[in-house]
Amino acid sequence: MWTVGSVVALVLCGVMGGLMALAIAYPNLPDVSELSNYRPKLPLRVYTSEGTLISEFGEERRNLTPIAKIPKAMKDAVLAVEDARFYEHGGVDYMGVARAALANLGREKSQGASTITMQVARNVYLSSEKTYTRKIYEVLLTFKLEHMLSKDQILEIYMNQIFLGNRAYGFAAAAETYFGKPLKDITIAEAAMLAGIPKFPSTANPIANFDRARERQLYILDRMVENGFITAAQATEAKAQPLRIRPANETTRVHAEYVAEMVRQMMFAQYGEETYSRGLNVYTSINSADQAAAYNALRKGILDYDRRQAYRGPEKFVDLPKNANEIEDMADDVLASHPDMGDLQAVLVTEASPRTVVAIRRNGAKITMTGDSLRAAQTGLSAKAGPAIKIRPGAIIRVSQDSKGKWDIGQVPEVEGALVALDPRNGAVKALIGGFDFDKNKFNHVTQAWRQPGSSFKPFIYSAALEKGFSPTTMINDTPMFFDSSVTGGQPWEPKNYEGGFEGPMTMKRGLARSRNMISIRILQSITPQFGQEWVTRFGFDADKHPAYLTMALGAGSVTPMQMAAAYSVFANGGFRVNPFLVTRITDHTGRVLVESQPAGPVESNRAIDARNAFITGTMLNDVARSGTAAKAQAQLKRPDIYGKTGTTNDSMDAWFAGYQPSMVGIVWMGYDTPRNLGNRETGGGLSLPIWINFMQTALKGVPVSEPSAPEGVTRVGGDWYYEEYARGGGISNLGGAGLAPAPTEAEPSTDAGGGAAPSEERNRILDMFKN
Numbered sequence: 001m002w003t004v005g006s007v008v009a010l011v012l013c014g015v016m017g018g019l020m021a022l023a024i025a026y027p028n029l030p031d032v033s034e035l036s037n038y039r040p041k042l043p044l045r046v047y048t049s050e051g052t053l054i055s056e057f058g059e060e061r062r063n064l065t066p067i068a069k070i071p072k073a074m075k076d077a078v079l080a081v082e083d084a085r086f087y088e089h090g091g092v093d094y095m096g097v098a099r100a101a102l103a104n105l106g107r108e109k110s111q112g113a114s115t116i117t118m119q120v121a122r123n124v125y126l127s128s129e130k131t132y133t134r135k136i137y138e139v140l141l142t143f144k145l146e147h148m149l150s151k152d153q154i155l156e157i158y159m160n161q162i163f164l165g166n167r168a169y170g171f172a173a174a175a176e177t178y179f180g181k182p183l184k185d186i187t188i189a190e191a192a193m194l195a196g197i198p199k200f201p202s203t204a205n206p207i208a209n210f211d212r213a214r215e216r217q218l219y220i221l222d223r224m225v226e227n228g229f230i231t232a233a234q235a236t237e238a239k240a241q242p243l244r245i246r247p248a249n250e251t252t253r254v255h256a257e258y259v260a261e262m263v264r265q266m267m268f269a270q271y272g273e274e275t276y277s278r279g280l281n282v283y284t285s286i287n288s289a290d291q292a293a294a295y296n297a298l299r300k301g302i303l304d305y306d307r308r309q310a311y312r313g314p315e316k317f318v319d320l321p322k323n324a325n326e327i328e329d330m331a332d333d334v335l336a337s338h339p340d341m342g343d344l345q346a347v348l349v350t351e352a353s354p355r356t357v358v359a360i361r362r363n364g365a366k367i368t369m370t371g372d373s374l375r376a377a378q379t380g381l382s383a384k385a386g387p388a389i390k391i392r393p394g395a396i397i398r399v400s401q402d403s404k405g406k407w408d409i410g411q412v413p414e415v416e417g418a419l420v421a422l423d424p425r426n427g428a429v430k431a432l433i434g435g436f437d438f439d440k441n442k443f444n445h446v447t448q449a450w451r452q453p454g455s456s457f458k459p460f461i462y463s464a465a466l467e468k469g470f471s472p473t474t475m476i477n478d479t480p481m482f483f484d485s486s487v488t489g490g491q492p493w494e495p496k497n498y499e500g501g502f503e504g505p506m507t508m509k510r511g512l513a514r515s516r517n518m519i520s521i522r523i524l525q526s527i528t529p530q531f532g533q534e535w536v537t538r539f540g541f542d543a544d545k546h547p548a549y550l551t552m553a554l555g556a557g558s559v560t561p562m563q564m565a566a567a568y569s570v571f572a573n574g575g576f577r578v579n580p581f582l583v584t585r586i587t588d589h590t591g592r593v594l595v596e597s598q599p600a601g602p603v604e605s606n607r608a609i610d611a612r613n614a615f616i617t618g619t620m621l622n623d624v625a626r627s628g629t630a631a632k633a634q635a636q637l638k639r640p641d642i643y644g645k646t647g648t649t650n651d652s653m654d655a656w657f658a659g660y661q662p663s664m665v666g667i668v669w670m671g672y673d674t675p676r677n678l679g680n681r682e683t684g685g686g687l688s689l690p691i692w693i694n695f696m697q698t699a700l701k702g703v704p705v706s707e708p709s710a711p712e713g714v715t716r717v718g719g720d721w722y723y724e725e726y727a728r729g730g731g732i733s734n735l736g737g738a739g740l741a742p743a744p745t746e747a748e749p750s751t752d753a754g755g756g757a758a759p760s761e762e763r764n765r766i767l768d769m770f771k772n
Helices: 002-028 035-036 072-082 095-107 116-125 131-148 150-163 171-180 188-195 210-226 232-240 257-276 290-305 324-335 369-383 454-466 508-513 517-527 529-540 550-552 559-570 613-628 631-635 684-699 760-771
Strands: 044-046 053-055 281-284 344-352 356-360 366-370 395-401 407-410 415-420 429-433 473-478 503-505 583-587 593-596 644-650 654-661 664-671 712-717 718-721
Touching: 035 529, 044 257, 053 257, 053 356, 072 116, 072 150, 072 188, 072 210, 116 150, 116 664, 188 210, 210 232, 210 366, 210 583, 232 529, 257 281, 257 429, 257 583, 290 415, 290 429, 290 664, 290 684, 324 344, 324 356, 356 369, 356 395, 366 407, 369 407, 407 718, 415 559, 415 684, 454 508, 454 517, 454 529, 454 550, 454 559, 454 613, 454 644, 454 654, 454 684, 473 508, 473 517, 473 529, 503 508, 503 559, 508 517, 508 613, 517 529, 517 550, 529 559, 559 613, 559 654, 613 644, 613 712, 613 718, 631 684, 644 684, 654 684, 664 684
Parallel strands: 044 281
Antiparallel strands: 044 053, 281 583, 344 356, 344 395, 356 366, 395 407, 415 429, 415 664, 473 503, 583 593, 644 654, 654 664, 712 718
16 A cells, blocks of 8 residues: 555656646746737748749748648648648647657657647747757647647648748748749649658758658658548659759749849838848839840840950869769869859869860769860860860869750850840839849949940930031031140040041931041030030939030940930930839738839920920931941841940940830940950940840830821921921031031030040131031
8 A cells, every 4th residue: 555655646746746847837938929910031022013023032931821822732741741630639649749758768869749739839939959848848838829829820830930941931932942833833742742841851852852852752642642631543643743843043033133132222221121021022113024035135145245255264173083983072062162154054074175075064964065066165175275274174164055955165254244124104124134144243234334335425415416406417527637735735636437537528317327426526516515514414414424525425424324224215205304213012921012103104394305306316316227337226126116326435345235116225235344445346236236136126026116206396308307497598507617506615625535625715726627
């Protein structure tokens, strides 16, 4: 009896001790009431105008999905592998807890049999340490969760909270990360693979280790059959379904990295650190098709140019291991620090000769290149190649694959470029590419690069001339000009035409079409640099970046591609200033609209120039695209409503094309970040215009031909357009003859290399030059 009494006493003591422990611990448990309104950290997401995801920012990729919107297949797969009796038990699997306790007595500490509710308690509130104390708290929290929340609420938290590798939290984010599709569209096979990730999220996800993820998938499909969630036939079909896993480096389906960064900066300025956790959704004006066309066009143009440059050699050299079996593992390590740049992939050379190069890719695949595939790197394969450019075993080089599967050696371009396109009717940015590759160079050349516009700036000077009595048929002499030091106050200046030579008298519209520098200089000299400077500010240019010197006629000031896009929009929309905009709507994670901005069309309060000025300047820009330096534009696009101007700066340091169709303005720039010569014969017409045409072929597909009507105040005489007051004998018909505009006022000498305008004391000499 004494023994029995002792046992009973011990049991009672144990129970009392346990109850006391519970009494002490329970009040100290976290408040779980907030989980009834579960709000995890949600990233900032940026979308195109059609709702296609561009990018997301935040430590955790997560897409909060209500339980009612989670597919049955996904819920069944999770329950089958994690907690088949979830809707039947009270939160704790007592047999499982017992097994865990016994395991903790041994050497291996395995939690085993944790229910979904227990996992929610652990993942939300507790550490992952394996101790009895934490296990007790876990059980207590489980009871508390089951008391406070419904089963569906608990399962919803689990499905959205669980870590699934590659920064994906929750199954909705995982579906996007691994399969590139929304959760609602996944199949049974895909659901089973996702459900297998939580046990080993970093090492058994389908990107890190597909074979291991496949094993888990097959096991879960069998479990789904055992628990009656699917039939054997469905399991067989799911096991046979091929799975397309989204590559790890496929971070976005739309190449709009510069756009995403612009949005991130704007949102951070407004919301601070909350930007990355409150689940903001930002919808932009970007059109997916236009953005893709811009990315491909600019990239092709830059690579085409780079292929004409000398091969600069491998990016790095490493020593290959003697054991060939170790090379594949080494390739993964060394290539990790040379990320792919779109279709330019880094590879490790294992064999090299003037006729054949064999290399290994990051995924272990070998490629062999011969013949034309080696053309771009011939200097690096020559026996006389220097050590820095020699392609040899251990070299890390770049390759790309064409549409037919052929691999070619290439290199990362040093030259940069930019393309921006917007709707001139309201300023909506439709496409924006700020450089060749965002990971290579995060500097946004569309908004941050101040460059000389060259001849692409001339239309603004011509527009100013129309207000001073000029017309498209005004005759101007394309003859030599010379300004000595007494005129410039510095170095003598003898401007030249790009193509050399002089063509004598020609109409103003031909001078623009042929981009003759002497014509532009004489026009600006006549209307005065001061008037020209004031006029260009109407288009949004900064006066201090366009000093009132004659060199302004040749585009010697500074602009950004975005400024040029807004400025050319004035010609395209009939004379109105527009403010380029990118963000159209911001919502929270529930879809509630926080900000909405849809600028209206042109209004008179935003008028920059008269409609007739925009119209007549447009007719001259149409001539440029029809028969002038941009004649390829109309010829290749095969439509008459194309307008634009090429631009090449001094020493070919910048190459531009600025052009439009009345529904789309597009600006393309190419150059080096540290300005240097692009090549003696490289021009805006040869470099930037083909990119613009390539882009517009997509952007204008299906857009009807525009037939602008003549505005009030213009009239047509002999096939040319005039201001009505200048149509018959008025205005300036011949610069240098009758009707010569007043002589220029005094201008300070230019600080541009050798450039300058003449002070008033040289007036007679300048007038004589005009008559030559």
